[in-house]
Amino acid sequence: MINIAIQILIWAVGIIAVVTVNALALVYLERKVSAHIQCRLGPMQVGFHGLLQTVADAVKLVSKEQIIPKNADKVLFILAPILAFFPVIVLFVVMPFAPNLICRDLNIGVLYVFSFASLEVIAIFMAGWSSNNKYSLLGAMRSVAQVVSYEVPLLLAVLAVVLVIGSLKMSEVVQYQHKIWMIFLQPAAFLIFMMGGLADTNRSPFDIPEAESELIAGFHTEYSGMRFALFFLSEYSNVFLVSCIATALFLGGWYGPFVNGIHWFVIKVYALVFVMMWVRWTLPRLRPDQLMNFCWKILTPIAILNLLVTGVVLKLVH
Amino acid sequence: MEMNVNPQQAAAHQKDGLMGVVFASLEKLLNIGRANSLWPLTFGLHCCAIEMMAASASRFDLDRFGAGVFRGSPRQADLMIVAGTVSRKMAPRIKMLYDQMPAPKYVIAMGGCAMWGGPYQYDGQYAIIEGVDRIVPADVHVPGCPPRPEGLIEGLLSSA
Known part of the structure; x- marks a missing residue:
């Protein structure tokens, strides 16, 4: 009993430390990447x-002053940032960093990841609503519309992967890929997943919820x-998490040439994070209607088709 | 070992990063943090704003000093660069933006117009506020018409 308590304590401290330090590192990395893309030096x-x-x-x-607007809904206003940060920490519980480095290897790992990831929307809408500011509310509405729509193709893409593997357990998902990575079996699903991930984390080219030129800061x-x-x-932690999930589902997690282990996981995750930053600083922003059209008219049909083809091929193979 | 951090010493070691072990009061630590992360408000009034944009772009790069994060919302900004002529119609908005910024907040008056009215200052003029100092307290004045980006960077470093 006491062993379990100590284990949980170590994991909790470790996860919170990793999340904060990693987010700080990612902010620095983003500023450096953006600077070098724009031919500057950065910090x-x-x-x-x-x-x-x-x-x-x-x-x-x-050390900055904390301002709560006079007409804001104070309880929701204070709760929203905490609720936005909570899923991030919770999601690290099932991340398969290495064969022996999974906090809890749940049977329903993949389902758990996506159900908690969609909690983020509630925090964003709470923030937008409670601020009592038209820009906040518009940003929050756009964000909710976007995240809820893009979750459809994203989950359909993941469903195809789960169909191939036949398990929702994170460790089994990674172990399945010890011979061939899922990206080679499901390239369309990977692309759809990355686009959905970009949209879910509200990053450019899908950053209309915080479009600075129209909504100040969303x-x-x-x-x-x-x-x-x-x-x-x-x-930034969400960017890291999307890369983690993509690595576990598509890029073979801890497997790699020479020695398998956590270093391969970290290398793949940071490579994906770099790609997401690269996309952000080289592509312009979409219009809201283009965004919705792209999701419902292009991504979702492709994802459904991908799922269908995967199902038929699996039936023929077995 | 007790070592007092004075700004010159800190600045001298900022380039090589060899700060060693430094003991300082909390206020000094906060000041170092504030000085090295002055996020300006995305806010341009007139032609000086073009020089402000140039200062944050490739050749001059304000981000080297940690001041390149231009925030759209006054709630997240620390520094207001009044870049240009302040007309009487704009003055209430500038005051409002200044009031919306959370403390500690700083103001740079950039260019002749923001300092004393510049070329628009003459007897009988009715449209211009002669110097942004009349509505918000400016910490640093950067002269020029418009000042070069180097001038703005100098002003930013001296305000830090």
């Missing part, structure tokens, strides 16, 4: 090549200081 003055830049940002954000317009930082951190 250079704080620490060696700006390594301490996000630490300085964090120090500043902690659903977190009224948030200042540490509450804003929580939204910021949860966005």
Whole structure:
């Protein structure tokens, strides 16, 4: 009993530490990647090549004034950033980092991941609604519409993968790929998953919920200081999580040439994170109607077709 | 070992990153954090705004000093760069934006117009606020018409 309690404590501390440090590193990475894509240098003055830049940002954000607008719904306004950060930590519970490095290897791992990932929408809408600000509300509405729509092709793509593997357990999903990675069996599903992932994390080219030129900052317009930082951190952690899930489902998790292990998982995850940043800083933003058309008229039919073909082929093979 | 961090020392070691072990009061730590992460408000009034954009783009790159994160929302900004002529119609909005920013907040008056009215200051003029100091407290004044991006960077570093 006491062993289990200690184990849970170690996992909780470890996950929270990894989430925060990783998010800080990703913010730095994003600024560097964006800078080099735009032919700039990025943070250079704080620490060696700006390594301490996000630490300085964090120090500043902690010491900033916390503003709660007079007409805001105070309870929801304070709860929303916490609720936005909660699924991130919860999702790390089933991430298969290495054969022996899974906190809880649930039977329904994949289902668990996607059910908690969709909680994020509620936090975003709470933030937008409680701010009592037209930009926040518009941003939140767009975000909800977008995330709910893009979850359809995303889940259909994942369903095809689960159909091939025949298990929802994260460790079995990875172990299935020890000979051939899922990306080679399901390339269409991988592309759909990555596009849906970009849309789910509200990142460019699907970042209309926080389109700066029209909505100021989207659903977190009224948030200042540490509450804003929580939204910021949860966005970057979500990018990391989408890459983690893609690595586990499609890129063979901890398997790789030479020695299998956590290093392959980390390398693949950061490569995917880099691709997502690359996409963000090289593509323009879509219009809301283009976004919805792309989801319902292109991605969803392809995902359904992919699922159908997968089912037929599996039936013929067995 | 007790070592006081003065800004010159800290600045001297910022480039090589060899700060060593430093003991300092919390206020000093907060000040280092604030100085190195001044997020400006995306907010341009007139032609100086073009120079402000140039300062954040490839050649001059404000992001080197951690000041490249232009935030659209005043709630998330620390620094207001008043880049251009302040007309009487714009003045209430500028005051409102300043009031919406969370403390600690700083203001840079960029260019002649924001400092004293610039070329638009003459007897009998009725449309221009002669200097942004009359509505919000400016911490740094950057002269020029318009100032070069280097001037803005200098002003930003001296405000930090």
